[in-house]
Amino acid sequence: MKKITFVLAIILSAVPFVCSAQELSLTLDDAVSLALRDNRNVMLKAEEAKKAKAAILEARASLFPALNVSGGWSDTRGLYSKDVSAFAGQAQVKQTLYAGGKIINAIKAGEYAYTASEAALDKAKQDLVLSVKQAFYALMLGNELVSLNKGILDNTKEHIDAARARYKAGQASESDILRIESSLSGVTRAYTAAQSQAEAAAAMLRNLLYLDNEIKITPAAKFIYEPRELAYDTAFLKAMESRPEIRQIEAQRSAALKNMEAAKAGTRPTIYASWDYYARSTALSGTAKNPNDYNIIGITVSWPVFDGWLTRAKIEKAVIDLKEAEILREKAGKDIALDVKTAYLDLKDSIAKMKSAADEAAVYKDASEVVRKKFESGIASLLDLRDALLSYSVSLFNQSQAIYDYKIAQARFDHATGGI
Secondary structure, eight states: OHHHHHHHHHHHHTHHHHHHHOEEEEOHHHHHHHHHHHOHHHHHHHHHHHHHHHHHHHHHGGGSOEEEEEEEEEEEOSSSSSOEEEEEEEEEEEEEEEOTTHHHHHHHHHHHHHHHHHHHHHHHHHHHHHHHHHHHHHHHHHHHHHHHHHHHHHHHHHHHHHHHHHHHTTSSOHHHHHHHHHHHHHHHHHHHHHHHHHHHHHHHHHHHHTOOTTOEEEEOOOOOOOOOOOOHHHHHHHHHHHOHHHHHHHHHHHHHHHHHHHHHGGGSOEEEEEEEEEEEEEEETTSOOEEEEEEEEEEEEEOOSOOTTHHHHHHHHHHHHHHHHHHHHHHHHHHHHHHHHHHHHHHHHHHHHHHHHHHHHHHHHHHHHHHHHHHHTTSSOHHHHHHHHHHHHHHHHHHHHHHHHHHHHHHHHHHHTTOO
16 A cells, blocks of 8 residues: 555656646556546446445434434414414434344345455456556557567668669669569558557557646556466465355345345334423413423334235346356356466466567567678678568567566456456
8 A cells, every 4th residue: 555655656746747748657557556546437436335324324323213303483473362382393313123034134134245346346446447558558569569569670671772873883773772672661551550549549548547638658668577476276266265256146145135134124013112202382462381291211113014015026026136146156256266277377378479489589589680790890791680580570579579468468468367
């Protein structure tokens, strides 16, 4: 909590600068903190949790005595031989002694409903964190793709210039120039498409963070592989313990049980004690007041004999809610198992792809070093060196894309196992 507060303090202190420069550099932790603070879906779920907590207080109110006070004053003129003023006041204290279990079960149902709303809030946070990670990594990869395509575009233009120079020297034909120039349009389209993809990822991230469209987000991160141990059995057990869907469904099932018990109370008696105090006085014009105060203490028993099958309908509805909760619990268990298994296999596959991409990058790095030595010895041209360096850049992008796939798979695996 202290770390998040510190991060938010840094971000908030940078707001004036952001407004003027229209650029914001964010780490992944910064982006997640902003999203959890400002995202409207999370805020709505938090308000629903507060509403569920208030419902508990509403149900508990029936445990306390109720006090009602009423009073009135009237002044009658012209009707009698003398004018009459009258005052009447009443105070009532009423305490429920027994309600057939309706109050207690309503309170318990409210508490379980609050637990379910908290679980729904946690799920909204986990879904949001996954979406932020996906958009953040997509923006990182998109920026690298833009840079790579810009390098390919510049390299293609250099090849066109070199071909034209060879053509003037009689070392290349016109068809060689046309062939290279025809590839320029495709390279330009790829560069434009990469820019559009990066902007789409940035727009998605801005939407999740609720930032203005004018703000340019710069991810302050690099694609780095961080190895971790994988164990499916442990991951599945963790998911069954940590996934908020499980807690939410269990709470909904418990709430349905309590609502059913509360509905059954409709056929049971209600007993409450009451104390009423009455104060009345009448005064005739020119005479003194005549007080008339008294109080009544009593116990009332109310037992519904027939309510038009209202209670039976409430019980049937509660039974259906309970069956639905049990079906959802069984379905959630199978869905979570499939989710964890899929995420686990994707993560393993992404790790294998990273190994292949790293080996490929090592090959192109070695090839570029060979061409560099040839260039320094005068055997290779500057364009040959740039071609080799560009090929190495492509292999590095492929490695970044493999790490991107791993990061996305890791985020989905964490989400599947109930982590944020």
